[in-house]
Amino acid sequence: MVCPPLSAATAAVLSFLAAASAAASAPAESPAPVRGDFYVAVLGKDSASGAEDAPFATLTRAQAAVRARIARGLAAPLTVVIRGGGYLLSEPLVFGPEDSGADAFAVTWTAARGEHPLLSGGRRIAGWQRGQGELWTAQVPGVSEGNWYPRQLFIEGRRAVRARTPNNDDSSPCLQLKGAAIAKDLSAWSYRFAPGQLRPWGNLADVEAVVFGNWEITRKRFQSVDLAAGAAAMAPPHAEAISYNAPAAGRWFYLENAIEMLDRPGEWYLDRKTGVLSYWPLPGQDMAHPDTVMPVLATLLEIRGTAARPVRNLRFKGLTFSHTDWPPPAVGYMGIQAAHFSVGRSWSQPDYARSWAPVPAAIRMESAESCAVEDGLIVHLGGGGVEIGPRCRACSVSCNRIYDLGACGVQVGGPRDAALVPRDSQIANNHIYNCGVDYPGAVGVWIGFADGIAVAHNDIHDLPYSGISVGWQWKPQPTPVKNNRIEANHVHHVMARLGDGGGIYTLGFQPGTVIRANHIHDVLRSPLCQAAPNNGMFIDEGSKGFLFERNLIYKTAGEAVRFNQCAREWHTWKDNVMSGAAPPAAGTPDDAIARQTIADAGIEPPYRAKLLATFSREGR
Numbered sequence: 001m002v003c004p005p006l007s008a009a010t011a012a013v014l015s016f017l018a019a020a021s022a023a024a025s026a027p028a029e030s031p032a033p034v035r036g037d038f039y040v041a042v043l044g045k046d047s048a049s050g051a052e053d054a055p056f057a058t059l060t061r062a063q064a065a066v067r068a069r070i071a072r073g074l075a076a077p078l079t080v081v082i083r084g085g086g087y088l089l090s091e092p093l094v095f096g097p098e099d100s101g102a103d104a105f106a107v108t109w110t111a112a113r114g115e116h117p118l119l120s121g122g123r124r125i126a127g128w129q130r131g132q133g134e135l136w137t138a139q140v141p142g143v144s145e146g147n148w149y150p151r152q153l154f155i156e157g158r159r160a161v162r163a164r165t166p167n168n169d170d171s172s173p174c175l176q177l178k179g180a181a182i183a184k185d186l187s188a189w190s191y192r193f194a195p196g197q198l199r200p201w202g203n204l205a206d207v208e209a210v211v212f213g214n215w216e217i218t219r220k221r222f223q224s225v226d227l228a229a230g231a232a233a234m235a236p237p238h239a240e241a242i243s244y245n246a247p248a249a250g251r252w253f254y255l256e257n258a259i260e261m262l263d264r265p266g267e268w269y270l271d272r273k274t275g276v277l278s279y280w281p282l283p284g285q286d287m288a289h290p291d292t293v294m295p296v297l298a299t300l301l302e303i304r305g306t307a308a309r310p311v312r313n314l315r316f317k318g319l320t321f322s323h324t325d326w327p328p329p330a331v332g333y334m335g336i337q338a339a340h341f342s343v344g345r346s347w348s349q350p351d352y353a354r355s356w357a358p359v360p361a362a363i364r365m366e367s368a369e370s371c372a373v374e375d376g377l378i379v380h381l382g383g384g385g386v387e388i389g390p391r392c393r394a395c396s397v398s399c400n401r402i403y404d405l406g407a408c409g410v411q412v413g414g415p416r417d418a419a420l421v422p423r424d425s426q427i428a429n430n431h432i433y434n435c436g437v438d439y440p441g442a443v444g445v446w447i448g449f450a451d452g453i454a455v456a457h458n459d460i461h462d463l464p465y466s467g468i469s470v471g472w473q474w475k476p477q478p479t480p481v482k483n484n485r486i487e488a489n490h491v492h493h494v495m496a497r498l499g500d501g502g503g504i505y506t507l508g509f510q511p512g513t514v515i516r517a518n519h520i521h522d523v524l525r526s527p528l529c530q531a532a533p534n535n536g537m538f539i540d541e542g543s544k545g546f547l548f549e550r551n552l553i554y555k556t557a558g559e560a561v562r563f564n565q566c567a568r569e570w571h572t573w574k575d576n577v578m579s580g581a582a583p584p585a586a587g588t589p590d591d592a593i594a595r596q597t598i599a600d601a602g603i604e605p606p607y608r609a610k611l612l613a614t615f616s617r618e619g620r
Contacts, residue, residue, distance in 0.1 A: 034113050036081030037069070038062050043085075055083065059093060059109075059119075066107060067098050074102040082319065084115030088123070092299045097306065101313030106370075111318030116377075121297030121362070122154070122323030125277060128287050135262070135278045136287045140294065143275035150294040150325050151438075152382045152406075153268045153277070156285065159380060159404055159437065163262040163269040164210075165255050174254050174528055177211065178230065180247035186238045186345060189220070191247060193230045200227065201258040205235065206272055208332075211253040213245025214531035215465060215500045216335030216441035219328055220247075239331040242347045244531075245441075252528050270294075295325040298360050298383055305367035307391060315372045324362045326383035326406065338469050339384065339407040339442040358446075359407035359439055361387035365395055372396045382406040382438065390414035392422040399607050401431045406438035409460070413448025413472060418480040426454040429603050431611040433462040440464035440497050443505070448472035452483045459490045459602045459612065464497035466505040466538075467520075473508030476542040476566065483512035490602030492522045495557065499531025502538035502562070503553070511545040518551045519601035525557030533558025536578070541565040549574040552597040555581055 036052065040062045044055035056062045062080050069078060078101070101107040111117050131137040142148055153160040166173050179192040191209060201207050204222050209232075211218045223235040241247070255261065259269045259278060268279040277294075281287050300321050305311040334342040340356045347356070361384035363373055369392070378385045378400055384407040386397050391414070402409045409432040414420045427445055436442035444460035447453050447470040460467045468486055473479045491503040503520035520536045536553030539546075543566045553560040553576070560578035577590040583598065584590040603611050 034079070034081050034110055036079045036110075038065050038080045039083065040080065041083035041085070042087065052081075059087060063093075063095075063099065070098065070100070070107070074105045074107075077101070077105045078107045080107075080109045081112050082109060082117040083112045084117050086118045086120055089119060089121050089297060089300060092297060092302050093119070094302045094304060095311060095314060096304060097309035097311055099314060100305075100311050103313070106313045106315055108315040108317060109319070110315075116318075116320055118320045118322060119300055120293065120323045121300050121325070122293035122295040125292040125294055126289075128290065128292070130287075131278060134265070134280050136281060137279075138277045138292070140270060140275045140277050143270065144273060148296055149272055149327070150270065150296065151327065152295050152323075152325050152380075153270075153279070154293045154323060154380050155279065156291055160268045160279065161264070161266050162256055163258060163267045165261045165263075167264050169264070174212065174252035177247055177249060177251045177253055179249040180251075182238060182240070186240065187236075189234045189236075189238045191232045191234060192249075193232065195230055198225045198227050198230060198232060199258075199260060200225075201260055203258055203272065207258050208256045209234070209247075209253055210256055211247040211251050212440070212498065212528065212530075213242075213251065213335065215498050216242075216245040216337055217333070217439065218245065218247055218335060219333035221332065234332075237331050239334050239342045239344065240346050241334045241342070242336055245335055250530070252530070293323050295323040295382060298324055298326045299362060299364055300324060301363045303365040303368045303371050305391075307367060310367040310369045310391065310393075311371060312369045313371070314368070315374065316376065317372075318375045320377040320379070321362050322377075322380045324381045324383055326359055333439065335439065335441045337441060338446045338465075339411075339436070339439045358387070358411055359383045359442070361385055361408070361411060363387070365389055365392050367391040368393075368395055370394045372398065373400065374398045376400045378402045378405075380404050384408040384411055384442070385432075385435075386410045388412040388422050388425055390420040390422065393424055395422070395425040396428065397430060398426065398428045399430065399611065401611055403432065403434045404437065405435040405442070407436065408442040408446050409435045409444045411446040411448070412450050412453050413446070414450070416449050416473075416479055418451075421449045421451050421480045422453070423450070424452040425450075426456065427458065428454065428456045429607045429611070430458045431603060432458055432460045436464045443467065443469045444491075444494075445469070447484055449480050450484065451480055454485045454487070455489060456485065456487045457489065457602060457604050461491070461493045462496070463494045465495060466501035467491035467494040467503045469501075469505040469507075470513070471507030471510055471543065474541040476509045476544045476570075478509055481508055481510045481513075484510060485513070486515045486518065488517045488601045490519045492520065493524065494522075495524045495534040497526050497529070499525070499529040499534055500538070502535040503556075504537045505540060506538070506543045506546065507540050508542045509544040513545065514547045514549070515551065516547070516549040517597050517600050519597055520551065520553045521555045523556040523558075532564075533562060535562040536560040537562075539563045539566055539571075544570040546571045547574070548572065548576055550593060550597055551576045552579070552583065552594050552601075553577070554579045554583055
C-alpha cells in the first residue's frame with residue numbers, strides 16, 4: 001500500500017536520493033522513450049485514468065488497473081511508467097499471481113525516461129532545532145508512544161552513525177572483553193569488562209554490546225551493570241551462540257546507542273522515552289532544512305506466489321529502493337554465518353535452513369518465475385538487498401547498483417528440499433559494495449541451497465567478510481546444491497574486518513558447479529581479526545565436485561587457495577593463476593591467461609561506465 005499523494009514540497013524532498021544518483025543511473029546516450037499503458041506520478045490523481053497526461057498518484061492504484069487489464073487477458077506486453085519523485089510506502093508492495101504477465105508477454109514497472117522514482121520505506125523527520133553544544137534535535141513522532149524505534153538515520157543522502165564507543169575512527173575502534181558466561185539452561189548470560197568500560201548510561205536497556213567473533217558477530221542489550229565489579233547481566237531471553245563467534249575473554253567489541261556516546265560529527269541517538277532525536281552535524285552540513293529519513297519498513301517489495309500459482313513474467317526496471325530497517329529478535333542477533341542468525345534455543349539443529357534465518361531483504365521473491373529486478377539502485381538499507389527464495393525459477397537481478405546495506409547484497413536459497421530450492425536464475429552485471437554495515441558477517445552474493453544459479457560479471461568489493469559464498473552444507477554428502485556457475489566476477493577489497501573467509505567461499509558437494517575466470521585480489525586482514533586466514537578462495541568443509549578454471553588470484557592476506565576438511569583432488573583444476581603480490585609480469589608464462597581474465601571479469605562493457613561512474617579506486 002502507498003500513502004496518499006505527496007505534496008509538491010514533500011515529493012521534492014523525498015526525491016533527493018534519486019536525484020543524487022541520476023548521474024550514475026543515466027547512460028551517456030539519450031535513452032529511448034518509454035511508452036506505457038499506465039502512468040504514475042507523485043502529483044497525479046488516483047481518480048484519473050492513468051494515461052500519460054492523467055497519471056495515477058499511487059502505485060497501488062496502478063496495480064489495481066493492471067490487475068483488471070490482466071484479468072481480461074494480455075494480448076501484448078504491459079508497461080507501467082513511473083515518473084520521478086518520492087513514493088513513501090506505508091507497507092510493502094506485494095505482487096501476487098494476479099499481477100503476473102502472460103507466458104509471451106511481460107508486465108513491466110519501469111522508470112520514466114531519464115527520471116528516477118524512489119520507493120522509500122522511510123519517514124521524513126523535520127523540525128530541527130539547535131540543542132546543547134554541537135547537537136541538533138528533532139522530535140520523531142510515534143517513538144515515545146511505542147509505535148516504532150528506528151535503528152537507521154539517513155541524512156542528506158548519507159547513513160549517519162549510531163552513537164558508539166569507541167568510535168570507528170579512534171586509534172583502537174574496539175575494546176576487549178574480560179570474559180563471558182552463559183548458563184546451560186540459557187537462563188542468564190553475563191559479560192565481564194575492564195575498569196571504566198561500563199558507565200551509568202541513562203538508557204541502559206537500549207545499549208547494545210556488539211561483539212566480534214571469528215566470522216560473525218553477536219548483538220545483545222544490557223539488563224543491569226555492576227560498575228564496581230565490571231560485570232553486566234545481558235537482557236533475556238537468550239539463545240545459544242556458536243562457540244566460534246560467541247562472546248568470550250579477549251573478544252573485540254564496541255558499545256552502541258547511548259546519548260553519552262554521542263561525541264563525534266555524523267553520530268546520532270534517539271531517546272525511546274521522549275522521542276527526541278539528537279545529531280551532531282558533519283562539517284559544513286546545513287541543518288536549517290536537511291533531508292532526513294528514518295525507516296519504518298523492513299521490506300519494500302514482495303513478489304510472492306504459491307506452489308500452484310507462481311508469479312510469472314514480472315519486471316521492475318530503473319527504480320530506486322531505499323530506507324529499510326530490521327530490529328533483531330528479542331534474543332539479540334546471534335550470528336551464525338553470512339548474515340544468518342539463530343532463531344531457536346540451539347544454533348546446531350540438523351536442518352540449517354529451518355533453524356537459521358537470514359536478515360531479511362528489501363526485495364523478496366518466493367514462488368516466482370521469470371521475474372526480474374534490473375537497472376535499479378538498491379541503497380541505504382538496514383537489512384539485505386534482494387532475496388530469491390523458495391520455488392523461484394529463471395529469475396534475475398541484473399545491472400543494479402547495490403550498496404550501503406546492513407546485511408547481504410543478494411541472497412539466493414531455500415530450504416534443503418529439491419522441490420523448494422530456487423533454480424536457473426542469474427545475478428549478473430551488478431555493482432555490489434559496502435554491505436554488512438550492521439551485520440558484518442554479510443557477503444556480497446550468497447548462494448545457499450540452490451540449483452543452476454549463475455553469478456556472473458559482478459563487481460563486488462569493500463566488504464567486511466567474503467565476496468561470494470556458494471553452498472550451505474558442511475559435509476560432502478549430496479544436497480540439492482548443484483550446477484551453479486560463479487564466473488567472470490571482479491572481487492576485491494574484501495575481508496576487511498572478519499576472518500576465515502575469502503573472495504570466494506564454498507561449502508559442500510556441488511556436482512556441476514563451475515568457478516571460472518574470476519579476478520580476485522586485495523583480500524585483506526584486519527589487525528583485530530581473531531580467526532583463521534583470509535584467502536583468495538576458501539574451499540571449506542565438504543566442498544567437492546567443482547571445476548576451477550582460469551581464475552586469477554593475487555595480493556591476498558593468506559594463501560591464494562585454502563582447503564578445510566576437503567581436498568584439492570576432489571575438484572578439477574585448469575589454467576588458474578596465483579601470482580603473489582601482483583598480476584604476472586608481462587611475458588611470463590601466465591601473463592596471457594591473467595590478461596584475458598582481467599579483461600573478461602567484472603561488469604561487461606555495455607554497462608560498465610554507467611554502473612561504476614560514481615565509484616573509483618586507485619589501481620582498479
